[in-house]
Amino acid sequence: MNRRAVVILALATAFLYLPIAVLAVFSFNASRLMAFPLSGFTLDWYRSLAANTKFQGGFVTSFLIAQPVGVASAALGLGGALALVSAHRSIRIGLAALLLMPFLVPKTVLCIAQSMVLARFGLDRGATTLIAAQTIVAVPFTTALIASVLAGLDHRLEEAARDLGASPWVCFRRITFPQIRPAVSAAYSIGVILSLADLTIGLYLAGRTQPLSLIVASEFRRELSPDLNAMQVSVLILTAIIVVVTEGYGRLRAVCRRRTAPRSPSLASTERVA
Amino acid sequence: MSLDTSPRATAGGAPILLSARGLVKRYGAHPPVVAGVDFDVAERAFTTLLGPSGCGKTTILRMIGGFERPSAGTLTLDGVVLGDRPPERRPVNTVFQSYALFPHLSVHDNVAFSLTLRQGAGDIAAKVRRALDAVHMAGFGDRFPAQLSGGQQQRVAVARAMVAEPRLLLLDEPLSALDRTMRAHLQTELKDLQRRLGIAFVYVTHDQEEAFGLSDTILVMNGGRILQADTPETVYRRPASSFVAGFIGGATLVPGHVVGVAPDRTTIGTALGTFVAPGLPALGEGMPASLVLRPDSIVLRDDGDLRAAVRHVTFIGQGYAVEAEAQGQALRFASAESPRVGSTVPLAIVGDRAYVTAAA
Amino acid sequence: MTGGRSLFAMPLVVVLLGGAILPLVILAVISFWSVDFDAFELVPGFGLASWREVLGSSTYPTLIGKSVLTGFATAGLTALAGYPVALSLLRLPKRWKSVALVVLMTPLYTGEIVRIYAWRLVLGTDGLVNGLLMGLHLVQAPLKFILFSPVATVLALVYDELPFMTLALWIAAERLDGRLAEAARDLGARPLTAFLRVTLPLTRTGLCAGALAVFALSAGDLQTPNFLGGPSGATALASIDNLFGTAFDWPTASALALALLFALTVSAALLAMAILRLGGAVRVRP
Numbered sequence: 001m002n003r004r005a006v007v008i009l010a011l012a013t014a015f016l017y018l019p020i021a022v023l024a025v026f027s028f029n030a031s032r033l034m035a036f037p038l039s040g041f042t043l044d045w046y047r048s049l050a051a052n053t054k055f056q057g058g059f060v061t062s063f064l065i066a067q068p069v070g071v072a073s074a075a076l077g078l079g080g081a082l083a084l085v086s087a088h089r090s091i092r093i094g095l096a097a098l099l100l101m102p103f104l105v106p107k108t109v110l111c112i113a114q115s116m117v118l119a120r121f122g123l124d125r126g127a128t129t130l131i132a133a134q135t136i137v138a139v140p141f142t143t144a145l146i147a148s149v150l151a152g153l154d155h156r157l158e159e160a161a162r163d164l165g166a167s168p169w170v171c172f173r174r175i176t177f178p179q180i181r182p183a184v185s186a187a188y189s190i191g192v193i194l195s196l197a198d199l200t201i202g203l204y205l206a207g208r209t210q211p212l213s214l215i216v217a218s219e220f221r222r223e224l225s226p227d228l229n230a231m232q233v234s235v236l237i238l239t240a241i242i243v244v245v246t247e248g249y250g251r252l253r254a255v256c257r258r259r260t261a262p263r264s265p266s267l268a269s270t271e272r273v274a
Numbered sequence: 275m276s277l278d279t280s281p282r283a284t285a286g287g288a289p290i291l292l293s294a295r296g297l298v299k300r301y302g303a304h305p306p307v308v309a310g311v312d313f314d315v316a317e318r319a320f321t322t323l324l325g326p327s328g329c330g331k332t333t334i335l336r337m338i339g340g341f342e343r344p345s346a347g348t349l350t351l352d353g354v355v356l357g358d359r360p361p362e363r364r365p366v367n368t369v370f371q372s373y374a375l376f377p378h379l380s381v382h383d384n385v386a387f388s389l390t391l392r393q394g395a396g397d398i399a400a401k402v403r404r405a406l407d408a409v410h411m412a413g414f415g416d417r418f419p420a421q422l423s424g425g426q427q428q429r430v431a432v433a434r435a436m437v438a439e440p441r442l443l444l445l446d447e448p449l450s451a452l453d454r455t456m457r458a459h460l461q462t463e464l465k466d467l468q469r470r471l472g473i474a475f476v477y478v479t480h481d482q483e484e485a486f487g488l489s490d491t492i493l494v495m496n497g498g499r500i501l502q503a504d505t506p507e508t509v510y511r512r513p514a515s516s517f518v519a520g521f522i523g524g525a526t527l528v529p530g531h532v533v534g535v536a537p538d539r540t541t542i543g544t545a546l547g548t549f550v551a552p553g554l555p556a557l558g559e560g561m562p563a564s565l566v567l568r569p570d571s572i573v574l575r576d577d578g579d580l581r582a583a584v585r586h587v588t589f590i591g592q593g594y595a596v597e598a599e600a601q602g603q604a605l606r607f608a609s610a611e612s613p614r615v616g617s618t619v620p621l622a623i624v625g626d627r628a629y630v631t632a633a634a
Numbered sequence: 635m636t637g638g639r640s641l642f643a644m645p646l647v648v649v650l651l652g653g654a655i656l657p658l659v660i661l662a663v664i665s666f667w668s669v670d671f672d673a674f675e676l677v678p679g680f681g682l683a684s685w686r687e688v689l690g691s692s693t694y695p696t697l698i699g700k701s702v703l704t705g706f707a708t709a710g711l712t713a714l715a716g717y718p719v720a721l722s723l724l725r726l727p728k729r730w731k732s733v734a735l736v737v738l739m740t741p742l743y744t745g746e747i748v749r750i751y752a753w754r755l756v757l758g759t760d761g762l763v764n765g766l767l768m769g770l771h772l773v774q775a776p777l778k779f780i781l782f783s784p785v786a787t788v789l790a791l792v793y794d795e796l797p798f799m800t801l802a803l804w805i806a807a808e809r810l811d812g813r814l815a816e817a818a819r820d821l822g823a824r825p826l827t828a829f830l831r832v833t834l835p836l837t838r839t840g841l842c843a844g845a846l847a848v849f850a851l852s853a854g855d856l857q858t859p860n861f862l863g864g865p866s867g868a869t870a871l872a873s874i875d876n877l878f879g880t881a882f883d884w885p886t887a888s889a890l891a892l893a894l895l896f897a898l899t900v901s902a903a904l905l906a907m908a909i910l911r912l913g914g915a916v917r918v919r920p
Contacts, residue, residue, distance in 0.1 A: 106854025
């Protein structure tokens with residue numbers, strides 16, 4: 001570790017966290033004007049946030065939308081990853097190309113095209129369409145994540161299981177899935193995070209549903225106000241908590257498993273399933 | 275830095291090319307990896323750093339190459355202190371362990387790499403051809419590293435390092451990734467090449483056979499220190515400590531105390547009796563010491579006054595390797611005939627082929 | 635057993651065909667339709683009017699070119715910034731690398747709108763940058779040209795995409811044998827030469843993946859230029875949005891969207907080809 005590397009990493013971290021830090025500082029600044037120099041410490045903006053039912057409603061909506069997006073994108077991604085790792089070359093290439101579409105096509109274009117389809121078929125826009133569209137944008141990420149872990153697994157373990165008499169389903173449930181469980185829960189987190197972070201899809205496909213990002217964007221067009229800062233910081237902290245809880249839950253289970261069966265965690269989990 | 279940088283000469287008379295003084299390498303608060311070493315490398319000589327893994331030999335090589343900065347001490351090459359000079363500004367090239375050939379460049383482009391970086395390198399193609407010829411790899415120029423066997427990659431790595439005619443070639447366990455026959459073969463080739471080129475080699479290995487087969491000078495290392503710097507014969511016959519004697523395999527070490535010191539003769543008292551042999555000059559009467567016996571220092575002789583029980587006999591081609599035991603002390607020696615396992619045999623110690631060295 | 639698993643992808647394929655491919659096909663079909671503005675209705679048919687309007691105008695091709703340029707600029711700048719970061723990450727002790735990964739990816743968790751909002755606080759008239767410049771007495775009055783300019787847009791886009799580029803380069807560099815760069819130095823290459831002739835060609839697949847992702851994401855971003863670019867924030871995507879939402883001219887919106895997609899695809903392919911040829915640039919054959 002030389003000094004130049006330390007300096008570069010410090011600069012990069014500072015750049016990546018500068019906007020977030022500024023946001024956090026102003027959320028405690030005792031002035032309606034967001035300007036330097038700072039005017040002192042206050043919790044007023046958090047208090048006014050606590051009284052703002054519109055924001056709270058928006059956050060609950062966002063959270064409720066994010067859950068099915070996380071579950072669906074993890075499930076679809078798991079299926080896609082299983083095919084991507086084991087199928088014939090031509091199927092793999094076709095699937096990869098299909099998955100790249102929602103990633104490479106600008107979200108605005110994709111959402112406008114989706115809106116046109118909904119309009120032509122006379123379908124209403126609302127929570128369901130929002131969830132579906134956000135899932136479509138999330139699946140390239142979740143599939144790639146799970147596939148990268150699947151590709152690194154030792155194929156001989158599955159062969160050994162089949163050799164010992166396990167059916168394909170039992171083999172998947174007791175040998176393969178326990179090994180990729182962390183990746184699947186990470187995929188769920190990614191779906192949730194992308195959903196919470198989204199604005200563009202909501203602008204076109206939310207219908208009358210009002211997730212938080214839409215409320216913020218409309219406030220934001222009018223004026224910058226310090227309680228928006230407080231809310232952004234709160235959203236960041238809540239997102240972080242979601243990530244830590246899902247990741248931490250998986251890790252905690254792994255630790256518990258290791259404690260009950262110190263010699264082989266994977267065997268312990270198969271016993272539990274059986 | 276009040277270092278004498280004028281040209282000097284080693285004991286053998288060859289002028290000194292590289293010298294290290296008080297060289298230390300420390301990472302954080304850990305004990306130093308290299309704990310203050312001094313050594314000289316003579317022009318045209320084949321010098322080997324020999325020691326167990328983790329003894330600091332590769333770290334010394336990386337400091338000479340410019341990949342690690344010494345925590346203290348100096349390295350002087352051709353009378354110039356190397357200091358902070360980056361690797362590209364040192365007239366030194368390295369043959370890396372497992373070679374580090376550029377996978378995206380052909381053999382030709384790998385070897386030509388250093389020549390394309392300097393002005394006035396002359397006829398690059400001819401130089402590359404000559405270098406590949408020298409390592410018996412002519413005609414492989416269009417191949418890529420992935421298409422070569424381990425031995426071929428090793429040869430290309432040597433060609434790449436020597437094509438720019440460095441003052442000093444550093445080799446980091448260059449044969450360790452190869453199988454036994456290939457290793458023996460390339461060992462001869464390397465020695466040949468070094469003599470023909472007249473370039474000084476500094477070679478790192480943990481294999482004592484390799485070190486004996488190749489070196490003019492061996493620096494035996496342990497725990498970040500150089501324990502002995504001598505010719506292979508001297509390291510074998512007159513090890514500077516029990517560690518050196520034990521690391522160079524096949525030795526029997528009999529612990530004891532010095533009971534008498536005369537010029538060229540040291541007397542040591544052990545559980546097996548009192549013996550007279552050449553000894554380490556630093557030893558004084560009453561000091562703990564070890565008697566070093568090589569397989570040819572012990573002979574099976576009817577008038578021998580040591581009685582030993584034969585435990586194992588192994589056929590080794592030119593004769594037998596025998597392991598026997600006397601008063602709880604294991605003795606290893608070579609014999610033309612095979613004594614019967616379980617029998618008791620008379621043994622004698624040849625004082626001229628034994629050595630008394632420091633206990634630790 | 636291997637062939638059977640491709641069936642697991644069926645739900646995903648159905649969702650993507652229905653949710654991504656079908657809309658794009660419909661988009662293509664509608665681009666040939668026309669609008670009856672009196673009845674405010676789409677008229678199915680086959681006409682080239684909307685295509686003629688898109689390709690014949692002077693504004694739309696310029697806007698498309700601007701999107702491509704934005705993508706190239708962001709990809710280039712993130713690569714310039716990402717390489718030093720990725721190569722420094724390589725030197726971290728192992729247990730710090732997982733921490734570094736979290737530190738690198740966490741800013742991505744912040745919402746689009748949060749990041750845009752934060753950059754307004756940093757770059758605005760009373761923002762951090764101006765506060766700093768005035769505090770140091772480097773300027774007398776706040777600089778007003780930073781926010782609502784192309785500089786602000788590109789800066790925010792670089793910020794958004796830097797983690798993607800760094801991650802791609804980092805993964806590629808981890809697979810590289812660290813001794814190769816040392817060997818180049820040993821053979822006489824200065825640090826920059828060693829980078830250009832060894833590290834860069836050997837990490838070009840990572841650079842290619844990172845550049846494609848950054849290009850697609852930055853050229854396809856509507857909100858950042860919209861909120862931070864001010865008068866310069868007009869983009870092809872904003873025009874599509876206007877034609878679709880405000881003007882109800884779906885055929886022209888569709889034609890413009892497809893023209894943009896085509897231009898982005900061709901540019902991305904050229905970019906990928908240029909990067910993948912980097913390795914061939916150092917032949918020394920006599």
